[in-house]
Amino acid sequence: MAAPKLDDRRLNRALMARQFLLAREDVAPLAVVTHLVGLQSQLPQNPYTALWSRISPFDPADASTLIAKRETVRLSTLRGTIHLHDVEDALLLRAFCQSVHEATPFGERVVFRRQLAGIEPEALWEAGRALLADAPMTPAALGKALAQAFPGYEPSALSTAVRYKLSLVQVTPRGEWGRSQAPTLTTVEAWLGRPQRRPDTAAVEALTLRYLAAFGPASVQDMQSWCGVTRLGEVFEGLRPRLAVFADATTGRELFDLPDAPRPDPETPVPPRFLPDYDNLLLGHQNRARVLDDEGRQRLSAANNGYQPTLLIDGRVAGIWSYDKPRRKGAPAVLDVELLARQPAPVRAAIEAEAADLLAFLAPQVPERDLRLH
Known part of the structure; x- marks a missing residue:
């Protein structure tokens, strides 16, 4: 048969339902992070926009507290990129994706052949693990410390090799809502006090x-x-x-x-939704036709390899957006939304309403806000 x-x-509506994008749901941020098997966090604040588009009511402080309490962590996993995961996924997914990291241009085989010839790899891993377990370090500080143990080698190469081999967490306050610091690393085992899981x-x-x-x-x-x-x-x-x-x-x-997973009627309406850079909705399939047509793909690929913040209309990529923080006191917060095609007046009105809410979310303390839709 x-x-x-x-x-x-039909594939689009199934994806929208499972991504909490048909309608915002009253669920805890941790439940969404777990269900989606992590949120892209290459840019530290992106998970907050991703959660805002999926949850109601959503207080970013709730998601930020999860990071501060080490209930979620940021580390490199899927596709060799930074994701926000719950604890169990953090302990499993880096080990599952280890081959991805080792195959990158900064992975073990390439770096040792080109820049670190003569070093015993296991000695470097153990040195890096010991340094980072003792105290979190920036990549530059890690490289400098490793260069003392392995003189004559480029500190940045030593640091990069360790970062692509070991499972390293970017420690807080980086990743917390409204806070930041330079990427500072420690091992996932030291940060969570538990060993990694074997991907059997x-x-x-x-x-x-x-x-x-x-x-x-x-x-x-x-x-x-x-x-x-x-x-x-x-x-x-x-x-x-x-x-x-x-x-x-x-x-x-x-x-x-899954036999019982939701596959809604293809005519199910989908409201406008704003997604951050790198959202896995756009990266979760080899064939992205369910959310992105050829014209949209070409437009997105023209800048930043197709990973710009996107606007979904009827569940498909139909615009790109950017947010500019005020650069001086009294300046407005600016949300610029560029549509990839003209939209009917009712759709445009719905986009404007959603965009205004997004701007209020991103700039709650800024009295002047400028929404530009074109």
């Missing part, structure tokens, strides 16, 4: 089911693009008896899903 086919609109078969299967709960229906290639880890086909095959199987109506590719 042929697998039922799902077109882009059961753990990877559980992670696959969670990915589908947040991003499905999806293909093997979609999950691999989401996390950066390859050769996951065997995992899906092992789970096949527990999964619903569909086919992408456009590509014919096999799609997997």
Whole structure:
């Protein structure tokens, strides 16, 4: 029997439902972070905008407290980029994604061949682990300290190699709402007081089911693009008896899903939603046609590799936006929204209302606010 086919609109509505974007929900920030298997946090304040677009009511202080209390942490995991995770995912996902980090241009094989020839890798790892467990350090301070133990080598190369090998947390107050500091690192074990989890078969299967709960229906290639880890086909095959199987109506590719996961009517309305840079909604699939057409992809790719803050209209990328903090006393906070195509008056009014709310969220203490929609 042929697998039922799902077109882009049906896939879109399933994704919107699982991403809390059909309607804001009254759920705790930690529950959203866990359900979405982490939030992109390459820019430290981005998770707050991501949560604001998904939760009501949402107080950023609640999410900030989670970081301050070490109930969520920021570290490099999926695709070798910084994410905000709950504790259990922080202890598992970096180990799961270790091969991704080692394969980067800053990973073990390249760095040791080009810049650190002659160093015993394990000696460097142990030195870095000891330094960072003793006290959090900036990358520059780490490199300087390592250079004392390994004289004659470039401090930045020593620091980079350790950062891409070890599971390192960016410690607070970086990542807290309205606060910052230079990236300062320690090991995840030292920060959380617990060892990392081994990504055994059961753990990877559980992670696959969670990915589908947040991003499905999806293909093997979609999950691999989401996390950066390859050769996951065997995992899906092992789970096949527990999964619903569909086919992408456009590509014919096999799609997997949880049998009881929401797949709403394709005509379900979706309100305008603003997403921050790098939101995994745009990065969670190899085939992004469910949220992004060719024109939108070309426009986004023209700057910052396609990872600009985006506006969703009817569940699809239809605009980009930027926020400028006041640079002097009395200056306005500015939210600039650029539509990729003209919109009907009722849609434009809904965008303006959502944009005004976003600007109020981002600049609650600024009396002058300037919303620019064009």
